[in-house]
Amino acid sequence: MTSDDQHFLDMLSTIPTDVKRTSLQLADSIDRHFESVAMMIRETLSSSDWLPESARPSPPPRVLAPPPPPGYYERMQDWVLKNKALTTIALISLGATGYLIYRRRKTYGRKRRARRASNGARREVVVIAGSPNDPITRTLSLDLERRGFIVYVVVSTVxxxxIVHNESRVDIRPLNVDIIDPTSAIEHFNCILLSPHHAFPGSPPHNLxxxxxxxxxxxxxxxxPVETTSPAVWSDLLNARVLGTIATTQAFLRTICEFKARVxxxxxxxxxxxxxxFHAPESTIVAALTAFTHSLTSELxxxxxxxxxxxxxxxxxxxVGGRHYLQQSPSRATRADVLAWSAxxxxxYARNFVAQAQRAGVRGCLFGSSSMGGPRGSSLRELHNAVFDALTVKKPQRVWRVGSGSIVYDIVGRWAPAGVVGWMLGIRKVNGGGEEAMLGENGLNDPEVTTQSVDWEKV
Structure with a gap:
């Protein structure tokens, strides 16, 4: 068989395939045509009024296009509906954070100035009963003077x-009050308040x-430890901090009532x-002062x-240039305290005392200072603003918590078990001995204590 014959046979073999494909395409075309005609007739009859309703065919079902894939907003909405509790917590947290930021900015941005007399002179007086050496007393007196107050700082020695005169401020003045017999000093102070003052020659008089x-x-x-705190120390602390504070408050009470001043x-x-x-004196004295303040509040x-x-x-x-202990090394101060105890x-107590000093110590109690290597405390501006607000707002709060840790540690102290607080401070059971290890050459640099102190500072 020649090649031409083979080619002719191949062409004949493809004819049935072509005929079948053409017939299928023709049949599909006819089916689609009749289907479209049937749908048109069905739609026409279903919407015709001349046929009874029972004889009308139902309209053909419409083929809907597949919905588009959900976008970002739809996916977010679905997630919110599936996680309602988590979404609510997140919204509350964001709202509270935003409110606190807004309130903080509003508080810091507000202008705070004391009221003045009609002639522009200063007339508002504030008495600060605190040691002039104390950094808070010093900064508070300077801030109140800058805001337009006349500040009197109570002093008892030359x-x-x-120290008050060294500030070189005209409106920061010493007020010498003898706590044992303050009558003459308070009467002189009352005369200053009640006497008419002239801002300049020829100006109308005004009262303070x-x-x-x-x-x-x-x-x-x-x-x-309580065991190493002598009765003489307790007596000095109670006389100076509790009895001295009560006597100072008592001396000014009559003047406070006459002018409706605030305490x-x-x-x-x-x-x-x-x-x-190891902090029994501070806990005891502050508790006594808190009870005294509550009772005084109820009376006034x-x-x-x-x-x-x-x-x-x-x-x-x-x-501010605080006291000398702010620049001391906590480790050296702790070592000196422990060495003064008996064997x-x-x-x-040595092991627990040193462990607590390493974890919290002075640097986390009241003052924060970069020179001590501890965490920095809040800015004193927060205290200045709060004191000004407490002196000037219409209805001040009874309790003000100001400064880093004043709220957090109050919650921890109220709700955390005492054992948990002691464990965070490094307090452990004592088996006896061990003071040599704590007071040795590397005792205060124990790796375990130093590492665990980081956890306490994070809390």
Whole structure:
């Protein structure tokens, strides 16, 4: 068979395939045509009014196009509907955060100036009963003077009076009050308030007004076991911090009632909230002052006089030039304290005392300072703004929590078990001995204590 014959046979073999394909295409075309005609007739008859309703065919079903894939908004909406609880928590958190940021910016941005007399002279007076050496007393007096107040700082010695004069501010003045017999000093102060003043020669006279009395007890306390704290130390602390504060408040009460002035009591908050070991003096004295403030509030409220209790957290006083212990090394101070104890006291308390000092110590109690290597506290501007608001707002709060940790540690102290707080501070059961290891050459640099102290600082 030649090649031409083979080619002819191949062409004949493809004819049935072509005929079959053509017939199938023709049949499909006819089916589609009749189907479209049937749908048209069905639609026409279903919408015709001349046929009874029972005889009308149902309209042909419409083939809907597949829906488009969901977009980002639809997927987010589906996720929100499936996770309602998580979405609610997230919205509440975002709302609270936004509100706090807005309130903080509004609080910081608001102008705070004391009222003045009609002739433009200063007329609002604030008395600060605190040690002139204290950094909070110093910065608070400077801030109130800058905002337009006449500030009187209570002093009891010539040295303290000289410290106030060294500020070289005309409207920051010492007020020498003898706590044992304050009558003459208070009468002289009342005469200053009630006497007419002239801002300049020929100006109309104006009287001064007592806006408030700010009481700042000394906020530095010794630390150590109760066994090593002598009765003389307890007596000095109670006389100076509790009895002295009560006597100072008592001396100004008549003047406060006459001018309807406000009373502000400032006390530390972190240590009293936790009540940790080795801080019995501070916990005891602050508890006594808190009880005294509550009782004083109940008495003065009946006469329309506001009493505000400030619970202070940690503040950064590094720029103020605070006391010498702010620049001391915590390890050296702790070592010196422990070495002053007896051998039995060191055996019983040294390990826990050093562990607690490493984890919290002075740097986390009240003041934060970069020179101490600890976490920085809040800016003193927060305290200044809060004190000004407590002196000027129409209805001040009874309790003000200001400073880093003043709220958090209060919650921890109220709700956390004492064992958990002690464990975070590094307090462990004592088996006896071990003081040599704690007081040796590397005792205060124990790796375990240093590593665990990071966990406490995060809390």
């Amino acid at each position: 040295e303290e009076e000289q 007004n007592l806006a408030g009395v700010v009481i700042i007890p000394d906020i530095t306390y010794p630390s150590g 502000l009591m400032l006390t530390p908050a972190v240590i009293p909230a936790l009540s940790p070991p 409220t009946t006469m329309g006089i506001s009493v505000a209790h400030f619970k202070l957290g940690a503040f950064d006083c590094g720029t 039995t006291a060191r055996a019983a």
